[in-house]
Amino acid sequence: MLQKLRSPNVYFALGSLLIFVLIQVLISMGDLNPYWQGIIFWGAAITMVSLGLNLIYGFNGQFSLGQYGFYAIGAYASADITFRWLHHDPSALVVVIVGCALALVFMGGVGVFLRRFYGVTTLAKFLFYLIATILGFYLAVRFVNPAIGPALYQMLNALPLGISQQIVFFLALVGGATLAGIVSYLFGIPVLELGSDYFGIATLGFTIIIKVLLDNTDTLLPFPEMKGARGMIGIPKWTTWPWVFFTFMAVVLVLRNILHSSTGRAILSVRENERAAELMGVDTPSNKVLAFVIGSVFAGLAGGIRAHDMAFLHPTMFGFLPSFNPLIIIVLGGLGSMTGTIITGFFWVILLEGVLRLYLPEGFETWRFVIYPLGLLVMMLLRPQGLMGKYEIPFLRRPLPPPRAHEVPQPEKVAPTAEEVTV
């Protein structure tokens, strides 16, 4: 019993609960001003984005620069849902949620259908899935929205304001994340075949495309409320500490549980040796797409959280330069280390936007971007494997199964390699 209480799971649960309560108390008592609160929320968001990228690059070995594109999709989609909702228009909510659901159903159907054929080319596969997605969203816009939109609005509005808001916010987060996932799936099918370096270039292109589209949301795309390059204002500030905390924990737990399962091992095997993985029966193309989609869903979710904390979105936030942030964070923290990503993610925001911005003498804020790259340089020279290397805290560490029971019982000792084993 006592043994069980001392397991890493209990420590982890207690530790995170403590952090949750501590920060909640600080916020409630007004000791944590909105500035620092914003920095913590931002830290959580960028860490979720980086955890997603670490799954794609650190664990699966696919070099991606597209993470901020999916972050942007999640942010704008969820912001649009809540913005329109506040303006008595449930269409975005219905279209995104129902459209995603229908698209997923159709894609599932296409998947079952395509499985009956051998040698379907990637392009054909992509087109089939694209048609399924477009069909899903078309149906949602054309038929489902007019049919259930007004009724849904009245029904939700009949609830007390606080509750209906929370429901809409929840659906907005889910919708944004799912949309990011669907887009990444469509993008991933043809592009992941390219191999890691080309994939990196292609994803960079994706980020740029998203940025350009966001610059022209009011002209090229039919979303005047996003106001293109002027930036989207009027997003409700609904992100609270419990939302941040529980989304963050969900991301960490889901990622950990996936990595410690057979799917996680398959994802790792692709990074280690793709050819060998394929020849051990691992469906490497599907596993690459899977890791890519999960990573993008995390980014989309983080986008929703960030958008409703900032209450303002601007395309430059998702431009070319910021899109390297998650990459810097995971390399700094250690590729393939969740602990490293979490620590560096928060550290990065706190240092760059908190400490340096506040404590550098006035007029020297720009020096942040001299100090910070120099720090990176020194870091890479001294510790190329990243801050944490491959270290994980016990809860996130891959379990090392004990030898079989029939053997001579040995006193519990940690193998010398235990730390390095925790990929």
Next chain:
Amino acid sequence: MKGRPDNLSPEVEMRPVVLEIEGLTHYFDSLRAVHDFSVTLKEGELVGLIGPNGAGKTTIFNLITGVYRPTAGSIRYEGAELVGLPSHEIIQMGIARTFQNIRLFANLTVLDNVLIAHHPHTGYGLLDAILRSRRFRESEKVLIERSQELLAIFGLEERQNDIASSLPYGLQRRLEIARALATQPYLLLLDEPAAGMNPGEVIELMELIHFIRDKFKLTIFLVEHQMRVVMGICEWITVMDFGEIIARGTPREIQNDPKVIEAYLGKGAVVGARAEVA
């Protein structure tokens, strides 16, 4: 029958066909790597494929496992055509292979290496893993036990939590075979399993190959460069040179075949070289 020596015992000839390769031809651009290669393996056989360096032996394995798509010819495994299938599906049908140059998952533990090969038959889905369902915990336990049993056969049990690349060379070779067996094959393709081993290790390996064939009821197709290995364990042998079959027969026949000796030692070596090849 095509692709087999004609003097094998009738008892063997009665068995069902496992692998049937016919007229296999493969070009790398204009370079002919394999030409009109045929072989038929029956259940439980241990067949060798030998030849000098660059004869196209490994290419044959790459063609069987879908790494390359042959220019012409057919590969049938238990009656099903393999040409055009992706590698992982071919493996899931029950064909496993090892690699000439070791291709372990170098930064993962020994146990993980074997567990990955179990991936297609884990018995739980992604949702089970995320929610840590009972099915996940039970399947995972079974998988680990099965992998540990396999490691025990290869004397790797004590090193299960070591990083694969930290193993000595001989053990890495063994781990490759263990990992291949974890895919639960009926047909095992061994690509130069004895490469880089000393004579003592080779003898041990030969015993091991015999043992696993009987224990796991395998059919084994073995590519080897060292004559000694194939002579010791194979029931019959196919010899390749420049992508073509030049001889086929029992080890004894092959040893004395002038064409084989010529391929290995060059023209004019036939007379004096017999002893050396043996």
